[in-house]
Amino acid sequence: MITANENYNKLNASYLFADIATRVQTYQDNNPDKEVIRLGIGDVTLPLPPAVVQAFKTGVDEMSDDASFRGYGPEQGYLFLRQAIAAGDFQSRGADIDADEIFVSDGAKCDTGNFQELFANDITIAIPDPVYPVYLDTNVMAGRTGEFKDGRYQGIVYMDCLKENGFMPDLPASPVDLIYLCFPNNPTGSTATKEQLAAWVDYARDNKALILFDAAYEAFIRDENLPRSIYEIPGAKEVAVEFRSFSKTAGFTGTRCGFTVVPKACMIYTADGAKVSLHDMWNRRQSTKFNGVSYPVQKAAEAVYSPEGQAQVKANIDYYLANAGVIRRTMTDLGFDHVGGDNSPYIWIDGNGRDSWEFFDLLLDKAGVVCTPGGGFGRCGAQSIRISAFNSPENVAKAMARLKDVLK
Amino acid sequence: MITANENYNKLNASYLFADIATRVQTYQDNNPDKEVIRLGIGDVTLPLPPAVVQAFKTGVDEMSDDASFRGYGPEQGYLFLRQAIAAGDFQSRGADIDADEIFVSDGAKCDTGNFQELFANDITIAIPDPVYPVYLDTNVMAGRTGEFKDGRYQGIVYMDCLKENGFMPDLPASPVDLIYLCFPNNPTGSTATKEQLAAWVDYARDNKALILFDAAYEAFIRDENLPRSIYEIPGAKEVAVEFRSFSKTAGFTGTRCGFTVVPKACMIYTADGAKVSLHDMWNRRQSTKFNGVSYPVQKAAEAVYSPEGQAQVKANIDYYLANAGVIRRTMTDLGFDHVGGDNSPYIWIDGNGRDSWEFFDLLLDKAGVVCTPGGGFGRCGAQSIRISAFNSPENVAKAMARLKDVLK
Known part of the structure; x- marks a missing residue:
């Protein structure tokens, strides 16, 4: 009889980002006209730098020739x-x-x-x-x-x-x-x-x-x-x-x-x-x-x-770090203690005693903003949320304006 | 103290294709003027089909745009x-x-x-x-x-x-x-x-x-x-x-x-x-x-x-199978029993009692042709070699002519 590695049973059944996706989908289904702004999962939004694209294509060209x-x-x-x-x-x-x-x-x-x-x-x-x-x-x-x-x-x-x-x-x-x-x-x-x-x-x-x-x-x-x-x-x-x-x-x-x-x-x-x-x-x-x-x-x-690649990569990171600066200043103005965002794309925000999933739901339901509940990263994150700077400056500005309305 | 997964010690120290590469390098060093023909490792030689290249580039283009x-x-x-x-x-x-x-x-x-x-x-x-x-x-x-x-x-x-x-x-x-x-x-x-x-x-x-x-x-x-x-x-x-x-x-x-x-x-x-x-x-x-x-x-x-992709892929495989046919016919003519090569890129050749590494060395030293010794795949391969059809028809023809000289 072929038996399973039963250590898999010890894993939490659900995966953090899958849970979040489900909640966001439910919100979107109930609020089809509301634009959701995603500052949750740490995924980049800018396209590949031009120097990278050019080298990528050169590589493909090489694969097409004997x-x-x-x-x-x-x-x-x-x-x-x-x-x-x-x-x-x-x-x-x-x-x-x-x-x-x-x-x-x-x-x-x-x-x-x-x-x-x-x-x-x-x-x-x-x-x-x-x-x-x-x-x-x-x-x-x-x-x-x-x-x-x-x-x-x-x-x-x-x-x-x-x-x-x-x-x-x-x-x-x-x-x-x-x-x-x-x-x-x-x-x-x-x-x-x-x-x-x-x-x-x-x-x-x-x-x-x-x-x-x-x-x-x-x-x-x-x-x-x-x-x-x-x-x-x-x-x-x-x-x-x-x-x-x-x-x-x-x-x-x-x-x-x-x-x-x-x-x-x-x-x-x-x-x-x-x-x-x-x-x-x-x-x-x-x-x-x-x-x-x-x-x-x-x-x-x-x-x-390459020199071009280094300059383009730095510009892209500057773009995200500028977003992070906007988020940090907003959270400071709103009276939330936080760390990160100066040398990192993530800002970790102390919820002032709020449970992280409650804080997540509040931001989603009232502001249409997706963050990541800190509890998903461990017990010590139970009263924090993570906000990511990976988005456009326009969306970050819009999201911060909504947070000011909700959290003021 | 950080301890190792000691199961790794049970592994054979060397890897088959690394052994082969070393022997080929030694031969090449000793015979710098001799052209080695590689019918060993199962690696393709034809470039990517045009339909694949085009789609690959389209994918890269998509990655370059917001x-x-x-x-x-x-x-x-x-x-x-x-x-x-x-x-x-x-x-x-x-x-x-x-x-x-x-x-x-x-x-x-x-x-x-x-x-x-x-x-x-x-x-x-x-x-x-x-x-x-x-x-x-x-x-x-x-x-x-x-x-x-x-x-x-x-x-x-x-x-x-x-x-x-x-x-x-x-x-x-x-x-x-x-x-x-x-x-x-x-x-x-x-x-x-x-x-x-x-x-x-x-x-x-x-x-x-x-x-x-x-x-x-x-x-x-x-x-x-x-x-x-x-x-x-x-x-x-x-x-x-x-x-x-x-x-x-x-x-x-x-x-x-x-x-x-x-x-x-x-x-x-x-x-x-x-x-x-x-x-x-x-x-x-x-x-x-x-x-x-x-x-x-x-x-x-x-x-x-895609229809184009399917046709191009079939043409490439036909190309390798034609090589396999040439190898099979040569080995039959030389009196070596074999299997494979009709619905497969590999031909498995019975060495008529020869040890597979000896057979490998013979083909390398006398013919400059690289095959894979069957012993590298297990005890049952100890008297066989594998010849791969992944090469050009010209190289396969040249290799078979050399084998005819050596094994006749």
């Missing part, structure tokens, strides 16, 4: 892209990362979800709260947790991120083996200083722990003192893996490309304490279960690093 | 593609598969590798020998096998595919839970009749087993009596999942698109014997760990089903 056609590419990604990434995102900032430490993929969701396969099943995992659900759910599916009780999975070390600690988790009181961190943070939009990340790197080194660092939103950092990569911290190469994405950087949410950095110096351990190369393991995983990213997509991603 | 830009798409694939697949590949052949039973992905390698995540860890798995290594390796990584001894992983039920049984495995003598089948077969090129597949469907129904059916090469079937899908067999929808790919059909090895069919009627079981929807489980897996295929790539794949 002489330049490309079949299977390297599972790790083409060297031209890996080199552009290593130089543009790391070496340029003093982080000593080589091209062959970059693994190109079809997105950070896949990589953050799949990476846990490399670890033993009995490790202790520390995960922030609130958090992007993929880190948790993929460990649930793999059987690394107990049941879901009181809003949390048994066996996970949750790290509270609250106003009281500046949305930076405290170092765990008891030792953990694997630590998920994300800065600029999804959902709170908070950032980490070099000193704060250095404390985590020290912790990992002292405890033979590993940090999985999600930097999908690094392109939104405007404060030059903030690190964009964990590899700007000395010693991080031995204890950290970094996930990156072109989704929010260059509008690739529908184009699909990201990458993961696994430094060759990064070691994990057998149960007996012998060192194991994490780079070798991920390479084996990707060679066996993945077949590389579409060649024209890799050409498109490479163009992000 | 009004038509697409961000995150459905994790399961766009409905336009799922509908084209359901109609073109299944309903047209009397197989009652709906669009929402199709899950679009970035390739069959990922799907055949990832699908095992849905099952309990203590199931009994039957895998053919010789076999595409991904089925085995991904179960090894997941901890469903013992050590590798005498060319086989402990705990796996190997199903010998030999000349004696027409390269169609016998039904297992003791019950198994999960069965991997691939027709047209990689590596042997053999095919299965409806009656043969029906016996497997009956076996699965009788034993509450599940069949994972890899049909990545179905487009090469020219015999109209042969089934292209397992769903042409009555009752298969309850007990079979089918993997498909645009790689060999339409030259997508570097473009990356495939799909998996998980019928809603297909059930697996809890340890207590309660039914579980496999469709729901795969949907949850894909929603959590995958973010859909690049939109322009999905547009390109849709064009495979």
Whole structure:
């Protein structure tokens, strides 16, 4: 008899964004004349930058010609892209990362979800709260947790991120083996200083722990003192893996490309304490279960690093950050405390005691504005909402005007 | 201390095609003037069909414009593609598969590798020998096998595919839970009749087993009596999942698109014997760990089903099948028994007692022709080689002339 992986039963039955979609659809059905403004899901709205489009088409052209056609590419990604990434995102900032430490993929969701396969099943995992659900759910599916009780999975070390600690988790009181961190943070939009990340790197080194660092939103950092990569911290190469994405950087949410950095110096351990190369393991995983990213997509991603591409990408992010500024000022005027939005597309708003789903319903029903209820990201988000800056300035202005009417 | 998934240690250290690449490189270094002809790895050589290129570019154009830009798409694939697949590949052949039973992905390698995540860890798995290594390796990584001894992983039920049984495995003598089948077969090129597949469907129904059916090469079937899908067999929808790919059909090895069919009627079981929807489980897996295929790539794949696309795809496959015919006739003339090549791009050649790596080295060293040693696919391939028809007619003719010199 073919039996199921029953760990799937532990998962919450419904997915946050599916719940939201249902509520929005119901509202729209009941209010067919009302224009809904979506500031919920973190999806970009601007088209691909012209430099990216041009390279994408050149890639397609190459696939149409005998002489330049490309079949299977390297599972790790083409060297031209890996080199552009290593130089543009790391070496340029003093982080000593080589091209062959970059693994190109079809997105950070896949990589953050799949990476846990490399670890033993009995490790202790520390995960922030609130958090992007993929880190948790993929460990649930793999059987690394107990049941879901009181809003949390048994066996996970949750790290509270609250106003009281500046949305930076405290170092765990008891030792953990694997630590998920994300800065600029999804959902709170908070950032980490070099000193704060250095404390985590020290912790990992002292405890033979590993940090999985999600930097999908690094392109939104405007404060030059903030690190964009964990590899700007000395010693991080031995204890950290970094996930990156072109989704929010260059509008690739529908184009699909990201990458993961696994430094060759990064070691994990057998149960007996012998060192194991994490780079070798991920390479084996990707060679066996993945077949590389579409060649024209890799050409498109490479163009992000051209001078034109860099200027166009920066302009697009400026556009979203200007939206974020409008949202922040509005919420301040309305008396709502918040974090994020200065070096991040997300603004995390304290609901002044309101339940996050109630706040969500209020904004939807009274203002026709869709946000994301913080409770969907974890217990610590139960009284917050996330507003995203991914929309047009016109829609953001309209949405903020409606919020002023409803919340004044 | 962060510990490793030590199941990775059980994997054979080297990967078949990496071994081959090393030997070819060594030969090339020692014989810089000799032109190597590659009939080894199963990678297409013809460029993308014009209808596909045009649709691909239209997709990129849409991504460059505010009004038509697409961000995150459905994790399961766009409905336009799922509908084209359901109609073109299944309903047209009397197989009652709906669009929402199709899950679009970035390739069959990922799907055949990832699908095992849905099952309990203590199931009994039957895998053919010789076999595409991904089925085995991904179960090894997941901890469903013992050590590798005498060319086989402990705990796996190997199903010998030999000349004696027409390269169609016998039904297992003791019950198994999960069965991997691939027709047209990689590596042997053999095919299965409806009656043969029906016996497997009956076996699965009788034993509450599940069949994972890899049909990545179905487009090469020219015999109209042969089934292209397992769903042409009555009752298969309850007990079979089918993997498909645009790689060999339409030259997508570097473009990356495939799909998996998980019928809603297909059930697996809890340890207590309660039914579980496999469709729901795969949907949850894909929603959590995958973010859909690049939109322009999905547009390109849709064009495979247009009248022009169909004609162009057929012409490309005819081109490879003509090569296969030349290879078959040559090997017959040289006195080598073989299977495949009539409804498949692969010809599986009995080495008349020669060890497969010796045969490989002979063809490389004396003829400058690269094949694939059968031993790399399993113990039953130890005296066979695989020759692939993916090359130009000119190169195939040249390679066969060289083989005639060496093997006469």
